[in-house]
Amino acid sequence: xxxxxxxxxxxxxxxxxxxxxxxxxxxxxxxxxxxxxxxxxxxxxxxxxxxxxxxxxxxxxxxxxxxxxxxxxxxxxxxxxxxxxxxxxxxxxxxxxxxxxxxxxxxxxxxxxxxxxxxxxxxxxxxxxxxxxxxxxxxxxxxxxxxxxxxxxxxxxxxxxxxxxxxxxxxxxxxxxxxxxxxxxxxxxx
Amino acid sequence: xxxxxxxxxxxxxxxxxxxxxxxxxxxxxxxxxxxxxxxxxxxxxxxxxxxxxxxxxxxxxxxxxxxxxxxxxxxxxxxxxxxxxxxxxxxxxxxxxxxxxxxxxxxxxxxx
Numbered sequence: 001x002x003x004x005x006x007x008x009x010x011x012x013x014x015x016x017x018x019x020x021x022x023x024x025x026x027x028x029x030x031x032x033x034x035x036x037x038x039x040x041x042x043x044x045x046x047x048x049x050x051x052x053x054x055x056x057x058x059x060x061x062x063x064x065x066x067x068x069x070x071x072x073x074x075x076x077x078x079x080x081x082x083x084x085x086x087x088x089x090x091x092x093x094x095x096x097x098x099x100x101x102x103x104x105x106x107x108x109x110x111x112x113x114x115x116x117x118x119x120x121x122x123x124x125x126x127x128x129x130x131x132x133x134x135x136x137x138x139x140x141x142x143x144x145x146x147x148x149x150x151x152x153x154x155x156x157x158x159x160x161x162x163x164x165x166x167x168x169x170x171x172x173x174x175x176x177x178x179x180x181x182x183x184x185x186x187x188x189x190x
Numbered sequence: 191x192x193x194x195x196x197x198x199x200x201x202x203x204x205x206x207x208x209x210x211x212x213x214x215x216x217x218x219x220x221x222x223x224x225x226x227x228x229x230x231x232x233x234x235x236x237x238x239x240x241x242x243x244x245x246x247x248x249x250x251x252x253x254x255x256x257x258x259x260x261x262x263x264x265x266x267x268x269x270x271x272x273x274x275x276x277x278x279x280x281x282x283x284x285x286x287x288x289x290x291x292x293x294x295x296x297x298x299x300x301x302x
Contacts, residue, residue: 133262170268
């Protein structure tokens with residue numbers, strides 16, 4: 001693969017990194033705020049891409065896959081490119097939202113490149129989870145904005161059922177905060 | 191024997207002690223944990239950074255202090271929180287150190 005050009009977008013980086021890793025035998029799934037930017041850049045602009053490696057990977061394998069793109073591992077563990085704004089990180093897996101393991105995700109294609117990414121519905125759940133757990137208001141806004149922009153992909157009933165499971169299995173989250181979110185979600189998803 | 195088993199579970203003795211202390215305190219900062227555990231600050235800091243990178247801990251800035259706590263979005267947060275609270279309570283040394291630090295005389299009017 002060729003080095004990413006100066007000014008590459010988050011989507012350019014996402015496809016290039018995911019494809020490079022896939023060709024190196026490592027399945028990586030884009031998640032977190034960067035997945036929100038992928039679906040709705042008008043709602044949120046992330047500066048770092050979070051990929052979870054589905055089966056784990058050696059750092060040397062990741063280094064070797066990303067080096068041809070121009071990404072090098074920085075001392076703090078993230079990958080940076082001298083001419084591209086976006087950094088790439090690999091948070092510890094497994095892919096999970098709350099206590100639920102994520103086994104299905106979207107597969108996107110662009111020319112001969114591939115990107116594995118959370119579905120819009122899971123991005124909404126993931127952003128809400130950050131609000132639910134930490135009170136992160138920005139994450140709540142991103143969840144609702146993305147839901148409004150991709151409402152055809154959002155299943156409010158499924159999200160509500162998932163929050164019920166979380167409240168039952170891990171009763172550490174605030175029910176009122178959940179109710180507030182679901183009420184707003186129903187308003188924006190039509 | 192127990193310690194060696196826990197070292198196997200959490201990766202190192204310091205990580206285990208840091209987690210147990212956080213299980214009792216809920217949240218803390220590096221200097222406080224170093225005092226409680228009577229460990230070198232840099233060793234505690236490294237363990238906290240490792241645990242945060244592994245997604246077990248989360249941190250946020252309160253003024254100039256970085257407060258650490260269990261990562262509430264961690265897949266097994268509720269179970270780990272319960273386990274660590276039990277482990278902390280079962281370790282009289284850690285319980286005593288936490289109680290001592292949190293009950294020390296404080297300047298009148300100083301926020302907790």
